[in-house]
Amino acid sequence: MSTYKSSDAFNGAKLHQWFDNTLVYILLVLVAVITVFPFLWVFFTSFKGVNDPIFSVPPQLLPSSPTVDNYLRVFTQLPMLSFYFNSLVVTLTVVVVNTLFGALAAYPLAKMKFRGRDAIFYTLLATYVVPPVLTSIPSFVLAVNVFHFYDKLASVIFPYLSGVLTIFLLRQAFAAIPDDLINAARIDGANELQIWWSILLPTIRPSLATVAIITFVDQWNNFFWPSLMLHTRANMTLQVGLVALQGAFANDARGIAAGVVMTVVPMIIFFALLQKQFIAGLTGAVKG
Amino acid sequence: MNKIRSFSLTPYLFLMPALIIIIVFLLYPIGAVVYYSFTDYSITTPPVWVGIENYQKLLNDPIFWKALQNSFVYLLVTPALIFISILMAIVVNRKLPGITLFRTLFFIPVISGSIAVGIAWRMMLDTNGIINSILMTIGMIKDPIQWLAEPAYTLGIAMLLTTWMGMGYYMMIFLAGLQNIPEELYEAAELDGCNAWQKHWVVSIPGLRPQITFVTVISSLAALQVFNEIYILTGGLGGILNSGVTVVFYLWRQAFRLNHAGMASAIAMVLLVITLLFSIINIRAMESGTEADA
Numbered sequence: 001m002s003t004y005k006s007s008d009a010f011n012g013a014k015l016h017q018w019f020d021n022t023l024v025y026i027l028l029v030l031v032a033v034i035t036v037f038p039f040l041w042v043f044f045t046s047f048k049g050v051n052d053p054i055f056s057v058p059p060q061l062l063p064s065s066p067t068v069d070n071y072l073r074v075f076t077q078l079p080m081l082s083f084y085f086n087s088l089v090v091t092l093t094v095v096v097v098n099t100l101f102g103a104l105a106a107y108p109l110a111k112m113k114f115r116g117r118d119a120i121f122y123t124l125l126a127t128y129v130v131p132p133v134l135t136s137i138p139s140f141v142l143a144v145n146v147f148h149f150y151d152k153l154a155s156v157i158f159p160y161l162s163g164v165l166t167i168f169l170l171r172q173a174f175a176a177i178p179d180d181l182i183n184a185a186r187i188d189g190a191n192e193l194q195i196w197w198s199i200l201l202p203t204i205r206p207s208l209a210t211v212a213i214i215t216f217v218d219q220w221n222n223f224f225w226p227s228l229m230l231h232t233r234a235n236m237t238l239q240v241g242l243v244a245l246q247g248a249f250a251n252d253a254r255g256i257a258a259g260v261v262m263t264v265v266p267m268i269i270f271f272a273l274l275q276k277q278f279i280a281g282l283t284g285a286v287k288g
Numbered sequence: 289m290n291k292i293r294s295f296s297l298t299p300y301l302f303l304m305p306a307l308i309i310i311i312v313f314l315l316y317p318i319g320a321v322v323y324y325s326f327t328d329y330s331i332t333t334p335p336v337w338v339g340i341e342n343y344q345k346l347l348n349d350p351i352f353w354k355a356l357q358n359s360f361v362y363l364l365v366t367p368a369l370i371f372i373s374i375l376m377a378i379v380v381n382r383k384l385p386g387i388t389l390f391r392t393l394f395f396i397p398v399i400s401g402s403i404a405v406g407i408a409w410r411m412m413l414d415t416n417g418i419i420n421s422i423l424m425t426i427g428m429i430k431d432p433i434q435w436l437a438e439p440a441y442t443l444g445i446a447m448l449l450t451t452w453m454g455m456g457y458y459m460m461i462f463l464a465g466l467q468n469i470p471e472e473l474y475e476a477a478e479l480d481g482c483n484a485w486q487k488h489w490v491v492s493i494p495g496l497r498p499q500i501t502f503v504t505v506i507s508s509l510a511a512l513q514v515f516n517e518i519y520i521l522t523g524g525l526g527g528i529l530n531s532g533v534t535v536v537f538y539l540w541r542q543a544f545r546l547n548h549a550g551m552a553s554a555i556a557m558v559l560l561v562i563t564l565l566f567s568i569i570n571i572r573a574m575e576s577g578t579e580a581d582a
Contacts, residue, residue, distance in 0.1 A: 108299030
């Protein structure tokens with residue numbers, strides 16, 4: 001193409017292309033402003049001092065003399081470090097155990113013949129359409145009367161240690177592995193647990209990553225159930241703590257902004273580091 | 289070999305950890321909630337059987353009807369999301385410098401969590417917030433609007449928030465769909481004299497059919513379950529005159545604010561029936577879709 005630089009037709013096409021691209025970039029920037037602006041605004045607000053107005057006509061976006069006072073205020077009035085620690089403990093425990101239990105359960109469902117397999121599979125499938133909020137009432141009763149873990153971190157960990165979506169996604173991954181691979185290992189004398197651990201798990205690593213990322217985002221951002229369970233501030237996760245902060249700082253927009261930034265930043269950093277895996281993982285569950 | 293063994297404990301041992309959790313925290317609660325829905329129950333005292341009384345009360349409860357209506361209105365986020373996300377996917381589906389950065393920026397609201405994002409929106413929409421400030425600066429309004437105190441706006445604002453949070457996610461799904469459509473189809477459409485937009489109408493939209501069905505299913509089921517957006521935007525109150533009360537929000541209020549666990553369980557059963565109907569309709573639509581393709 002570039003050999004015909006002087007031809008009018010090419011210049012016309014090039015101009016057209018340039019025009020198209022400019023239009024696309026204008027659209028892209030417009031959408032980016034819509035998706036990113038709230039974050040930028042909260043970010044700048046969180047560094048505003050008392051002399052920088054939250055509300056003015058015309059609006060003032062940037063702080064005139066940035067200060068970290070708002071963050072210090074949040075840290076002194078609320079146990080932010082506990083929030084982080086609790087969120088981390090809950091999220092990591094659930095990600096590891098949920099993936100492990102799911103991978104264990106998915107193997108026989110995909111690759112073994114046994115009594116009750118279809119019954120178990122279809123029961124799990126049927127529960128998938130049940131709205132999660134439906135189970136919150138009996139789960140609340142269980143937490144208070146039976147397990148006595150109300151207001152303890154255990155209450156927001158145990159219910160999530162296994163999930164139907166994880167089992168389904170991993171079952172699909174196991175099903176794609178050829179039977180011959182498993183049979184060959186059996187002939188070599190490997191037991192089922194060895195086969196599962198050293199042959200099957202490495203082959204389904206991408207699916208394990210997908211499941212781990214879905215669970216990670218779900219748990220980190222989980223609010224409904226934790227808000228029912230956790231009431232002592234020191235026991236709260238970040239999301240529940242942020243709502244407590246919002247109540248405690250009712251007339252302090254700068255402080256709330258600092259809390260929002262502190263809640264969102266870990267996830268955005270994590271996302272920035274693992275963008276490809278995040279997007280592939282969260283949208284990859286679709287293909288089933 | 290495995291087949292010789294007539295009975296083996298192995299598969300059950302593999303299944304056991306997951307099944308214990310699922311039985312205790314999913315299957316038992318599903319059964320229990322059916323029973324609770326026929327009882328007068330305040331969690332602190334044992335449930336008392338009252339037959340269908342909770343359901344009768346619901347039928348005569350104007351707030352419940354309002355909640356049902358709001359939840360159905362909320363379903364309008366589904367067509368909005370499909371329309372916006374397909375447009376976004378078409379725009380980002382090209383090789384341009386920096387396009388990955390834009391895709392990433394569009395995805396940020398998806399992972400940020402509805403609580404933090406909801407609080408950010410709430411602050412922006414405050415009477416003394418940046419939205420009023422911008423609108424007054426450009427002269428669109430003279431006095432600040434009380435966005436969050438106006439019943440007519442409550443549900444619409446929550447729906448906007450849901451759409452804003454979801455569009456990057458659905459865009460990625462449609463983008464993956466677009467990238468599976470063979471280039472030749474677009475070339476053929478071009479030969480038939482289609483312009484840029486017509487090409488998308490005759491090639492992209494039919495090609496995205498599986499993704500459209502999928503997004504319809506998951507976004508409408510998510511819309512029926514909306515809670516966090518309403519909770520944050522209305523400060524846990526459901527909006528003036530219950531303007532933002534949805535079925536799930538009303539369930540939460542009955543169970544965990546008013547201590548009416550029996551009544552809340554009846555609402556949960558209604559929600560379950562609506563969800564099942566939706567799933568059946570959606571699956572039917574999916575089946576007829578694939579038949580038409582074959």
